[in-house]
Amino acid sequence: MTITTNKVNVEEQAIRAKKAGKTLSLLTTEEKNEALLTLADILDQEYETILKANEEDLKNGREKGYEAAFIDRLTLTKERIEDFAQGLREVAELDDPTGITNSDWTLDNGLNVKQVTVPLGVIGMIYEARPNVTVDATGLALKSGNAIVLKGGSSAIISNQAIVDVIHQGLEQTKIPKDAVQFIASTDREATQQLFTMKEHIDVLIPRGGGSLIQAVVNNATVPVLETGVGNCHLYIDAEADVQKALAILVNAKLDRPAVCNAIETTIIHQxxxxxxxDALIDTLQKNNIHVHGDSTITEIIPSAVPAEETDWANEYLCSDIAIKTVANVSEAVQHIETYGTKHSEAIVTENKETAEKFMKLVDAAALYHNASTRFTDGSALGFGAEIGISTQKLHARGPMGLKALTTIKYIMHGDGQIR
Structure with missing residues (x-):
């Protein structure tokens, strides 16, 4: 396994990916599905190799003092690798998003016009300490007919290289050329910078990770970017919220997996x-060891709460900490979300349908929930099989990005000598 701190020829890798993408675009749905199933099987077979590599990354991470939430995102287990494989099988069962005729018409002069879906081409994927992204992104890219160039963070580079090595082993048994999946095995930052500007070889960049990574890509790339967002997600408990629903959703959305982007960071509560x-709120917070950063109302009733500072309302804690804000009405809740939210996932708990509808119309976010946890903002949970990221922008794709988000359109015209 070769990992280098030196400059690698990223352009050469991108060129190979683009060439392989041409072959990939000619394959049938059945051939792509067979390849994904082959990759799923070999991941199951070679899990020990991947876990051994992951142990090296975890050892390095602990020596560098990575926080527990970071280590959790980095950690692989046999069960998690089995989940990766199952995700590929689920993607194989989904409809092929390419080659679909969206519309078909014939002009008065007899020229036939069709609008059809086609792959984006070559995807550049830049991500941090989530080895699962290597598999999810690869599976979605290949199923949608795209080649992919992967650039994972240095903290997971040994794990990611091992995963890609296994993927390449699997692809050698299929009709998809292994060059369709490229991994930049370098910790050199210039390698990432190269991806930003290779418009002639890379069709779209997708950054997935913390705010600093995403902004670095958005601010510096000349390649089009599908922007994913950090998750400063909110739960608003309305005056007419059912107590049991509200508390159950709060605990689930905060603690099911605190380190993920669809976990809530702030709860807004109607006075x-x-x-x-x-009393029920305090009891729930204490039983679940949720550490509160609250406004003055909250710190008066919860002795263990610490006063929230301005930074707390914008903070993505990624742990069991939570900020709690009190408001007088739904409009104040919406305003708070508008000020501090990241347009990711927001939820309201209320039995008043009119209030819920007002919240849904006024809050600008990719995913909105009424009486449900924000943890469902996930490609797998919503039936996409897997996701390549959660878009918080408004152009092309928004929310969990599955197969359809990795396609564009092409107009196909058939004539019989027509001229204009």
Whole structure:
């Protein structure tokens, strides 16, 4: 396994990916599906190789003092690798998003016009300490007919290289050329910078990770970017919220996996609901060891709460900490979300349908929930099989990006000598 700190020829890798993509675009749905199933099987077979590599990354991470949430995202287990493989099998079962005729018409002069879906081409994927992205992104790219150039973070580079080595082993048994999956095995930052500007070889960049990574790509890339977002997600508990629903959703959305982007970081509570249910709220927070950063109202009733500072309302804690804000009405809740939210996932708990509808219309976010946890903002949970990221922008794709988000359109005209 070769990992280098030196400059690698990223352009050469991108060229190979583009060439392989031409072959990939000619394959049938059945051939692509067979390849994904082959990759799933070999991941299951070679899990020990991947886990051994992951142990090296984990050892390095602990020596560098990585936080627990970071280590959690980095950690692989046999079960997690089995989940990767199962994700590929689920993607194989999904409809092929390419070659679909969206519309078909014939002009008065007899020229036939079709709008059809086609792959984006070559995807540049830049991500941090999530080895699962290597598999998810590869599976979605290949199923949608795209080649992919992967640039993972240095903290998971040994794990990612091992995963790609296994993927290449599998692809050698299929009709998809292994060059369709490229991994930049370098910790050199210039390698990442190269991806930003290779418009002639890379068709789109998708950054997935923390805010600094995403902004670095958005601000510096000349290649088109499908922007994914960090998750400063909110739960608003309305005056007419059911107590059991509200508390169950709060615990799930905060603690199911605190380190992921669809976990809530702030709970906004209507003052009337708080007055009636503060004992139940305090009991739930204490039982679940949730550490509170609260406004003055909250710190008065929860002795263990610390006063929230301005940075707390914008903070993505990625742990069991939470900020709690009290408001007088739904409009104040919406305004708080507008000020500090990241347009990712927002939820309201209320039995008042009109209030829920107002919240849904006014809040600008990729995913909105009424009486449900934000943890469902996930490609697998929503039936996409897997996701390549969660887009918080508005052009082309928004929310969990599955297969359809990795396609564009092409107009196909058939004539019989027509001229204009």
């Amino acid at each position: 009337h609901w708080l007055d009636k249910n503060k």
